[in-house]
Amino acid sequence: MERHIALDDILQMEPAYRRNLMNSISGFKACNLIGTASYRKVANVAIFSSVVHIGATPPLLGFIMRPLTVPRQTYHNIKARGFFTVNAVTKAFYERAHQTSAKYPEAASEFEACGLTPQYTDTHPAPYVGESPVKLGLQLEEEHHIRANGTIFIVGKVVETLIDDSLLTTDGHLNLEQAGILTVAGLDSYYEPELLGRLDHARP
Amino acid sequence: MERHIALDDILQMEPAYRRNLMNSISGFKACNLIGTASYRKVANVAIFSSVVHIGATPPLLGFIMRPLTVPRQTYHNIKARGFFTVNAVTKAFYERAHQTSAKYPEAASEFEACGLTPQYTDTHPAPYVGESPVKLGLQLEEEHHIRANGTIFIVGKVVETLIDDSLLTTDGHLNLEQAGILTVAGLDSYYEPELLGRLDHARP
Numbered sequence: 080m081e082r083h084i085a086l087d088d089i090l091q092m093e094p095a096y097r098r099n100l101m102n103s104i105s106g107f108k109a110c111n112l113i114g115t116a117s118y119r120k121v122a123n124v125a126i127f128s129s130v131v132h133i134g135a136t137p138p139l140l141g142f143i144m145r146p147l148t149v150p151r152q153t154y155h156n157i158k159a160r161g162f163f164t165v166n167a168v169t170k171a172f173y174e175r176a177h178q179t180s181a182k183y184p185e186a187a188s189e190f191e192a193c194g195l196t197p198q199y200t201d202t203h204p205a206p207y208v209g210e211s212p213v214k215l216g217l218q219l220e221e222e223h224h225i226r227a228n229g230t231i232f233i234v235g236k237v238v239e240t241l242i243d244d245s246l247l248t249t250d251g252h253l254n255l256e257q258a259g260i261l262t263v264a265g266l267d268s269y270y271e272p273e274l275l276g277r278l279d280h281a282r283p
Numbered sequence: 284m285e286r287h288i289a290l291d292d293i294l295q296m297e298p299a300y301r302r303n304l305m306n307s308i309s310g311f312k313a314c315n316l317i318g319t320a321s322y323r324k325v326a327n328v329a330i331f332s333s334v335v336h337i338g339a340t341p342p343l344l345g346f347i348m349r350p351l352t353v354p355r356q357t358y359h360n361i362k363a364r365g366f367f368t369v370n371a372v373t374k375a376f377y378e379r380a381h382q383t384s385a386k387y388p389e390a391a392s393e394f395e396a397c398g399l400t401p402q403y404t405d406t407h408p409a410p411y412v413g414e415s416p417v418k419l420g421l422q423l424e425e426e427h428h429i430r431a432n433g434t435i436f437i438v439g440k441v442v443e444t445l446i447d448d449s450l451l452t453t454d455g456h457l458n459l460e461q462a463g464i465l466t467v468a469g470l471d472s473y474y475e476p477e478l479l480g481r482l483d484h485a486r487p
Contacts, residue, residue, distance in 0.1 A: 080448040085406070089342050089441065092455070099455035101339035104417060104444065106313030106371050107459065107466035107476055108336070131333045132312070133347055134432040135305035138293050141429075141436070143337055143345075167310050170479065181485035192487065202289070213308060223427040225345075225438055228338040232345070232436055234429055237293065240308065244284040251296070251303035252469045255311060261479065262311035262466050265456045268481045272311055272466050272474035275374065280471070281385035283396065 103265035107272075110263040112176055113142070114164040114197070114206040115156030122197040122206040123152045124189045126179050128263045130165055138237035140165060140217060146229035152185060154231065161219050162203040163235060166211035170259035173269050175210075202239045212243035212258040307469035311476075314467040316380055317346070318368035318401070318410040319360030326401040326410040327356045328393045330383050332467045334369055342441035344369060344421060350433035356389060358435070365423050366407040367439060370415035374463035377473050379414075406443045416447035416462040 089097060108128035115123045133139035142165075144154050157163050168176040178193040190197045196209030200216065207214040217235030224231055246253045255272075262270045293301060312332040319327045337343035346369075348358050361367050372380040382397045394401045400413030404420070411418040421439030428435055450457045459476075466474045 081445050082448050082451065083404075084444045084446065086342070086440075086442045089444070090340070094340070096455035097342075098339045100451075100457065101342045101441070102336055103455075103457040103459065104419060104441070104446075105334050105336050105344050105369070106315055106417075106464060107311055109310030109312060111310055129335050130309050131335050131347060132306055132309050133429060133434055135302045136294070136298070137431060138290070138301070138305045139429070139431055140309050141347075143335060165309070173479070174482065177482045178485050181487045183487050200287075213310075215308060220431050221429060223429075223436060225337060225343070225425060225427075227341060227343055227424050227438060227440065230337055232427060234431060236290075236431065237305070237308075238290045240288045240293070241285050242288065242308075244286050247286065247304075251300035251307075252472065253304065253307040255307065255468050256474065260310060262474075262476050264459050264476075267484070268456065269479045270460065270466075270476035271479050272468075272476045275377070275465065275473045275475050277472045278378065278381045281382050283385045283387050 166208035167213035214241040370412035371417035418445040
């Protein structure tokens with residue numbers, strides 16, 4: 080049976096129920112850790128499920144920052160240092176990745192608290208997650224404030240990538256499943272994708 | 284081995300290689316059909332992998348529209364009618380969903396050309412995809428122009444949902460995998476996610 084839910088019904092739902100429903104209706108999501116460094120060089124890392132492809136030339140990604148109603152270390156650090164990293168989460172460390180969503184004190188590093196390894200290059204100050212097979216370094220490019228709810232769409236340009244060689248295919252496509260990279264649904268459900276098929280470029 | 288790729292390397296890649304790489308590095312993506320209606324009531328439908336959760340209260344989703352360098356029916360129709368639908372793609376019809384990415388003439392309906400069923404309600408003029416177990420009706424809320432590459436981040440408010448009853452759990456979370464909902468990587472690789480675990484809310 081198809082259940083019809085109107086906007087009024089959604090607005091009258093119990094908040095946790097609405098949050099679970101609205102976080103799962105858009106489908107499976109990318110599962111990434113975003114790494115940043117504070118002005119005082121504390122390495123911050125937090126899990127995000129909103130990273131989205133914007134373009135290839137120049138290489139651009141975006142993600143949604145929640146409203147600045149409380150201190151947001153990731154946002155603060157990106158503004159202070161101008162760079163951030165996006166790191167794919169795998170089956171091997173997804174429980175540690177999920178743990179980064181806990182509220183740690185500002186002076187603490189989630190890398191240490193959650194058992195993850197910061198990794199640096201000379202290109203920029205933001206820490207990569209050593210455990211990840213697909214690490215992207217991005218420079219802050221734009222931020223767009225969503226008026227409807229106070230969230231911010233952050234746009235970054237990929238200035239560096241560190242990728243496990245074995246995932247790269249001859250045409251540039253990455254075999255994400257080979258490294259155990261996961262997808263997430265809702266706020267807390269982790270999934271392992273299994274390849275169904277690669278389809279040809281569609282023509283009428 | 285970890286391959287280090289700098290921005291200059293990316294910009295010098297062969298375009299198709301760069302497109303494949305940049306479309307797969309952000310991880311697994313939501314797999315949705317976006318339905319719109321033209322002023323002349325032609326039902327348009329196209330596959331998108333950039334739908335992202337923005338907020339639950341009010342319920343908001345966003346997605347990336349490619350630059351307006353060529354006619355974009357989806358964009359044109361959203362502007363003309365003010366509404367669009369987001370429909371989850373399942374294993375049962377993902378080949379037909381992929382086929383909507385072909386370039387059909389403006390006067391043709393991709394529903395008909397691809398063997399999909401338009402479904403309407405009295406709430407708004409945009410067509411749902413009858414085959415989909417998770418159908419969302421959205422009102423255009425905002426559009427943000429990404430200066431770096433001319434794409435547009437479209438923000439919509441969910442005004443209606445039609446959901447297969449059996450997917451709804453008691454806390455609002457949807458069991459997407461139960462309906463065979465897929466995830467996509469890169470431009471053309473479709474995956475069936477398998478549940479690994481649902482984790483508790485993280486505390487320090």
